[in-house]
Amino acid sequence: MGNHSDGSPNHSGTVATAGQNEVEKFQDPGLPPHRLRLADTDPVAAKRAERQVAILFGTSVIGTLVFLVAYFAIDLGDDTTIATIRTQNLLLGLGTAFAMLGIGTGIVHWAKALMPDHEVSEERHAIRTEEDRQAAVRIVDDIVEETGIKRRPLIRNTLLGAVALAPLPALAIFGDLGPRPDKALAHTMWAPDGDKLKRLTRDPDGTPIKASDVTIGSAFHVIPEGLNELHEGKLNEKAKAVVLLMRLDPNSLNPSKGRENWSYNGIVAYSKICTHVGCPVALYEQQTHHLLCPCHQSTFDLTQECKVIFGPASRPLPQLPIAVDAEGYLVATSDFREPVGPSYWERDEHERLINS
């Protein structure tokens, strides 16, 4: 094929050495001659196509009947099972599908097989003619002239000023969409109630957890005591306060300075809310002591105080300082020492506030 590779890169000299527009071009031969279809010449074929279209429309009628039977014959009472609903859904769907496809394919088949298939050509017209443009310019000039806005700058300028200011109330009126954030994100329900430390309780039933219940390798989903009894804002509090409780070999924990007494016998509690964008960090890999967020796969290492070892999170999970009360139940000795969850503009400010 070597002789024919006129456009190959090693021979690009053959490619349009002259300017593109000067090279002689092939002339447009015009629309190809129309070719008749079978149904155009053979009455039998035309009759057959007609019957096919009628059959497709008939299918549609059957589909409609299937829908109506499925709707009225299958009643959803109190004892309906999932299987009944699935059956009804299938029949309603199939009925609709046949009703619609019958009409659709029938019409398209009719159009393709029996309606004229001669392509026709239509001229395009200028979207804007020069005559129209000039007429429009004259009209605009007349309008501007009649308003006198060019001659009366005082009117123009005051109007511009008024119009520029007028939307401000429309923005201001949305001021009550929500409260100001203030310090809401800095605190959670774990803050002690006066002297009373909050117990760690099981999610979702709220039963307190004894330190002895937490065996090595186990993990508990934890909510603060009293969460279930809240009447308002329960989910809001839960969204900040949920905690994962795990017990490791105390020697594998490497607490940093100031955190030595935040754990109890190898039991540690960390915020379950990912520091990336706030999904629950719900997967605990017992063997590797990793916590994994199923949303974006941020991975935290429990043995390094939940430092980020993989994924898009940038900060460790906040640790909840815990201890055991007189009855042997786990309690939080204070609130988190930093805001939980995803970062926000005021976060650093809040962290300094908490620790001051």
Next chain:
Amino acid sequence: MSASSTAEAPFVPKTKVGSFTNFVDERVGGSGILREFGRKVFPDHWSFMFGEVALYSFVILLMSGTFLTFFFDPSMAETHYQGSYTPLYNVEMSVAYNSSLNISFDVRGGLFMRQVHHWAALLFVASLGVHMLRVFFTGAFRKPREMNWVVGGVLLILAMAAGFTGYSLPDDLLSGNGLRIIDGVIKSIPVIGTYISFFLFGGEFPGTAIIGRLYVLHILLVPALILLMIVIHLFMVVVHKHTQYPGPGRNDGNVVGYPLGPVYAAKAGGFFFIVFGVLALMAAAFTINPIWNYGPYDPSPVSAGTQPDWYIGFVDGALRLMPGVVNNFHFEWIVFGHTLTLNVLLPALVPAGIIFTVLFTYPWIERWVTKDNREHHVLDRPRNAPTRTAIGVAGFTWYCVMWAAAGSDLIATHFHVSLNDVTYWLRTLFFIGPIIAFIVTKRIALALQRKDREIALHGRETGRIVRLPHGEFIEVHAPLDEYKRYKLVGFESPAPLPAQPNEHGVVTRKEKRRAALSKWFFEDRVAPATPAELEAAHAHGHHEAITSGEDQKSLSH
């Protein structure tokens, strides 16, 4: 039917239908409209149907959505489920989730309508996306259609907004986690992020306001805007008339196709029922968003393998790909006592920002580079615009890498590979994938153009091997008829446009940049075959084309 006879005597209808039609016509001028549009010509091509699919999906969304609003209650008040789905009996949940369950299990046909609605939403965004790809790759966005391309881009964004606001309404666990992610992304916005979050949710996440607010956006504001954009879009289609693919008899001055009535109207109208039928079939047979499996929203649990709806996937994937810490370099900074969390902000805003900025500005970029101010009504075959096609495929590849990243965990579990490795590979592909795609696509486009030249000049291979008298074997090539040949040669192949001085005789720096881009665009090109070349090929052809018949075989060589 002569003009004089109809103009004199007033028209008197003879039938009842006739007099009714006449009554309306005299008052609205329907005859004129019908005269203008009744036989308007529309070009026909399968790739023109994606826009139709999008339009019809939207109509189906309006119909099924209206049904759903009759039963849905967007309240976030607490209630206990008393419906017929036993696994959730007496479970505490929001009224919104409760009513979604009731639609699914206690309203006859409710589940069907929910599934039709959700499938139609997925198809709506998908067909919009494919339609825009078609428009891009065929150059249909060129003058005079640049503004309509922008309207299309706005429609794509609105479709995604409609999808996301609707996805969150059932207040199930999966969509609740989606909202939580949105909240996290919003909070990463500097200065005003926390305020936006509190204003959107009416306080702390999740609050009790968000479902009701999304509901109003979903059923009123967003669909109204979509409808408005569709009207503008179709109005401009009427003004411009449709584009057509290149071919014999088609040029920028005409439009070749079928008249609106009856053929085009029948095909397009019938196609609505086909789209509806296919969606009904999917809703009948394939479960979508089984909210009863997820349970009500609760900030504590989450299921593994969580996925957003497909069109949000590329943003979610970008969030996954971004590392939070690289070699002890943290992407979360403290700037003057404030937290700037670039590990969330960058992936959430930058890729989507780049994609939509390039999308919206591309018609003007190409127009600036080519200095082409002509109207184009004949489309480009993608191979005949190699650089544009390569840019499009590069962008599409970039999108797909991010999209795939949204399923990184599922890729890892399904193919038994390490999740970390999948992420590292995708991070690499994020940068080099588009470059490879650009180079490969451009080469393929140029190769296809050469193949077209080859066929235009030397005919198609017939598969007939003939032995010549002196022993040489040749394959007989059959020449193309002039119509088929014109399709292969009837295109423009612009050459790079060197920098030109302006009216002061100065070649500006901007003009030099334009010339450099023009060179990058058009340096590698294959010109269409010319009649002279065809003549030369016939005269000197190595194994010449033979139509048929023994007598002509001697012509060869």
